[in-house]
Amino acid sequence: MSQxxxxxxxxxxxxxxxxxxxEDIYASEQLWRADFAKxxxxxxxxxxxxxxxxxxxxxxxxxxxxxxxxxILAGKLFAYARLQRDENSANAxxxxxxxxxxxxxxxxxxxxAFIKPEILxxxxxxxxxxxxxxxxxxxxxxxxxxxRQKQHILSPGEEEILARSVEITQAAETAFNMLAHxxxxxxxxxxxxxxxxxxxxxxxxxxxxxADRRVRKDAFTGLFGAYHAFRNTFxxxxxxxxxxxxFYARTRKYNTTLESSLADDNIAVGVYDNLLxxxxxxxxxxxxxxxLKKKALKLDKLHMYDLYTPLAPAVTFTVxxxxxxxxxxxxxxxxxxxxxxxxxxxxxxxxxxxxxxxxKQSGAYCWGVYGVHPFVLLNYNxxxxxxxxxAHEMGHAIHSYYSQATQPYATSQYTIFTxxxxxxxxxxxxxxxxxxxxxxxRKKLYLINQYLEMVRATVYRQTMxxxxxxxxxxxxxxxxTLTADLLEExxxxxxxxxxxxxIVIDPEIDIEWARIxxxxxxxxxxxYVTGFSAATTLAEQMLTKSDGAQERYLNFLKSGGSDYPLxxxxxxxxxxxxxxxxELTLNKFANMLDELEKTITNS
Ligand SMILES: [Zn+2]
Numbered sequence: 001m002s003q004x005x006x007x008x009x010x011x012x013x014x015x016x017x018x019x020x021x022x023e024d025i026y027a028s029e030q031l032w033r034a035d036f037a038k039x040x041x042x043x044x045x046x047x048x049x050x051x052x053x054x055x056x057x058x059x060x061x062x063x064x065x066x067x068x069x070x071x072i073l074a075g076k077l078f079a080y081a082r083l084q085r086d087e088n089s090a091n092a093x094x095x096x097x098x099x100x101x102x103x104x105x106x107x108x109x110x111x112x113a114f115i116k117p118e119i120l121x122x123x124x125x126x127x128x129x130x131x132x133x134x135x136x137x138x139x140x141x142x143x144x145x146x147x148r149q150k151q152h153i154l155s156p157g158e159e160e161i162l163a164r165s166v167e168i169t170q171a172a173e174t175a176f177n178m179l180a181h182x183x184x185x186x187x188x189x190x191x192x193x194x195x196x197x198x199x200x201x202x203x204x205x206x207x208x209x210x211a212d213r214r215v216r217k218d219a220f221t222g223l224f225g226a227y228h229a230f231r232n233t234f235x236x237x238x239x240x241x242x243x244x245x246x247f248y249a250r251t252r253k254y255n256t257t258l259e260s261s262l263a264d265d266n267i268a269v270g271v272y273d274n275l276l277x278x279x280x281x282x283x284x285x286x287x288x289x290x291x292l293k294k295k296a297l298k299l300d301k302l303h304m305y306d307l308y309t310p311l312a313p314a315v316t317f318t319v320x321x322x323x324x325x326x327x328x329x330x331x332x333x334x335x336x337x338x339x340x341x342x343x344x345x346x347x348x349x350x351x352x353x354x355x356x357x358x359x360k361q362s363g364a365y366c367w368g369v370y371g372v373h374p375f376v377l378l379n380y381n382x383x384x385x386x387x388x389x390x391a392h393e394m395g396h397a398i399h400s401y402y403s404q405a406t407q408p409y410a411t412s413q414y415t416i417f418t419x420x421x422x423x424x425x426x427x428x429x430x431x432x433x434x435x436x437x438x439x440x441x442r443k444k445l446y447l448i449n450q451y452l453e454m455v456r457a458t459v460y461r462q463t464m465x466x467x468x469x470x471x472x473x474x475x476x477x478x479x480x481t482l483t484a485d486l487l488e489e490x491x492x493x494x495x496x497x498x499x500x501x502x503i504v505i506d507p508e509i510d511i512e513w514a515r516i517x518x519x520x521x522x523x524x525x526x527x528y529v530t531g532f533s534a535a536t537t538l539a540e541q542m543l544t545k546s547d548g549a550q551e552r553y554l555n556f557l558k559s560g561g562s563d564y565p566l567x568x569x570x571x572x573x574x575x576x577x578x579x580x581x582x583e584l585t586l587n588k589f590a591n592m593l594d595e596l597e598k599t600i601t602n603s
Pocket of ligand 1: 392396420
């Protein structure tokens with residue numbers, strides 16, 4: 001418990017069984033240097049293919065294979081430097097190796113930049129004939145995906161202008177970041193202990209959950225007051241970003257910005273619309289949750305600043321790493337013996353860097369290294385959320401393991417759209433397992449609250465964000481100006497609709513859109529909802545042992561980037577064109593509300 005109170009251990013004080021094995025990438029720096037030299041000398045060879053790709057299928061295949069070989073090596077080189085830098089960011093040696101590798105990656109990228117446009121410039125009939133050649137078989141999906149977007153690629157001269165415009169069109173987003181993260185100041189409020197503290201975004205997240213209503217109200221009023229003072233500037237930066245995206249979408253001949261944003265992953269606009277419609281048709285459970293919260297907190301009126309207050313007092317679960325591993329293994333048993341076998345291998349074969357040490361990168365991630373194995377960085381600190389993180393990151397790791405073991409390099413990389421499905425499925429299975437096996441009513445109530453908050457924040461809130469994005473792009477594409485008044489009006493109405501009659505939508509909340517950085521990554525957040533709903537559906541199929549579910553799931557993990565994400569998911573048994581995945585998720589949410597109601601009345 002007191003790990004934070006005592007000084008962090010130095011890296012060499014940590015036992016080697018809790019550290020990842022970098023030597024699996026390169027046994028020595030000498031070997032790293034040898035590969036570095038090899039990549040460096042291959043760069044001119046790639047560049048020499050320029051202008052020759054249409055000569056023969058063999059030439060085209062040789063060039064693509066060389067590019068892949070270079071990328072595989074470059075991936076190993078970068079991982080070796082970067083992972084060791086993350087072990088201790090104060091280590092100047094690996095900082096230098098990271099920098100060196102980044103320059104090399106930029107060089108290889110530049111040398112290979114001609115490949116895509118040159119393939120696209122080939123007459124369609126020639127390329128079609130070439131594709132019959134066995135040597136190009138593994139690039140079949142690569143070609144499909146390339147050709148699919150051909151109509152949106154402009155002439156070389158126009159492309160050059162667009163490429164140069166990026167630096168200028170970033171201005172609105174840069175201004176947003178400067179204002180929100182550097183120039184803006186927040187007021188002082190009295191904390192829980194009565195001492196004065198200066199608000200910040202980081203502190204707000206803890207303060208808004210305070211059991212002391214005065215504290216959360218002050219934090220709420222203080223934070224949104226600060227944003228309100230710059231409402232016109234924030235409207236201008238968001239509007240500038242929206243206009244930028246409309247400009248690129250129209251220039252690239254898309255019907256709408258939404259269509260252009262979804263095009264990279266070949267996601268149909270219908271999937272986005274279906275998501276909004278389905279959540280809108282299922283707002284009743286959220287309204288009921290808000291109402292239950294009001295009752296549980298014994299408040300006459302629930303305000304926006306009461307929304308994040310936990311229904312259950314915080315319970316400390318202390319889970320050692322050994323116990324955490326066991327929990328993850330037991331909870332993932334529904335995925336079958338093959339999956340848990342690989343999990344066991346991952347837990348015991350130097351994939352994971354478990355504990356925090358002086359200078360180590362914070363947070364958690366998974367890093368797949370093609371031809372080696374995945375690496376997982378953790379900062380395990382014996383809390384329940386650390387167990388969730390382990391389950392989540394191992395989901396990514398085993399996804400990488402399967403994709404890289406099954407797919408050639410060309411189709412081994414999965415998209416973000418499917419990545420979070422593999423990790424979230426594990427989290428959901430862990431959560432279900434804990435709910436089933438936890439007897440202590442206080443702990444159980446805590447877990448239910450956690451689950452409900454997760455669905456509220458991931459499914460409902462992110463869909464509200466997605467709907468807001470759709471609304472503002474519709475307005476802007478129809479020639480409306482996105483003023484602060486208009487943005488506030490739209491945001492307010494969405495809050496009224498989503499949270500329902502049991503809560504007062506305080507006017508302070510109307511400016512909330514101004515603080516959401518994701519609105520500058522256009523039409524991104526809906527993926528949280530699709531990912532969570534797909535994962536819930538897959539976990540459900542595993543738990544109910546539906547026919548062939550395990551095999552379909554493993555095939556999903558093995559697919560990597562060999563097809564479009566929606567097709568891969570459909571083959572796994574999740575059809576994102578239908579309302580079912582979201583409905584199933586929100587039904588589960590409603591069932592959990594029944595649990596909550598029982599638990600509250602029994603306690
Ligand atoms: Zn993740």
